[in-house]
Amino acid sequence: MRAVLQRVKSARVEVDGNVVGSIGHGLLVFVGIGADDSKKDIDYIVNKTINLRIFGDEKSKFNLSLLDIGGEVLLVSQFTLFGDCRKGRRPSFSGAA
Template identity: 50%
Template sequence: MRAVLQRVTQASCTVDGDITGQIETGFLVLLGIEDADTNEDLDWLAQKIVGMRVFGDENGMMNKALADVNGDILLISQFTLFASTKKGNRPGFTRAARPDIAIPLYEKMIEKLSTLMGKKIQTGIFGADMKIALVNDGPVTILIDSKNKE
């Protein structure tokens, strides 16, 4: 499971002209799921996302987590995080999980993050043509891969 965390001052997802999720201070999280992912990957990654200390403290140091700044999460499914670009110029997506595997894990991630945060997680719509708008704060962008825990 892969996640790209972008620290934002605002982010939103629009599908067919309707806003499906929007936040102010927090993380826009792009989530990629592969067939090999398990609930263990999900739990580990959710803890990492919620605990990531990249928000400024009173000294301007990246030392605060989402809860410390009353931040929110906008979670977007993004199968292209598992693109293979080794051959040619057209990426392959064979490592990305099929919807029958990815959708339940995506929904579990929403539930897990909501439980850890103690509030609703904003989302896109799985498989939809989503338009994402954001103001990256910093910019701060972090890549986390559950297969690289050590």
């Protein structure tokens, strides 16, 4: 499992001009699930995401987690995180679930 986290003041996902998901202050998380991933991997990523101290405190020091700030999460499936470009010039996505 692979995840890319982005701190956001707000974020939204649109499909065909319709908003299908939106959040205020929090994390935009792009997640790729591999063919061999298990519930244990999901639990690890969730725990890491909500407890990672990447938000600034009153001294602008990275000291607060998503839970500490009461932030929101927007999760976006991103199978391209499993793109394998080691062979040839076209990525393979066979490792994605």
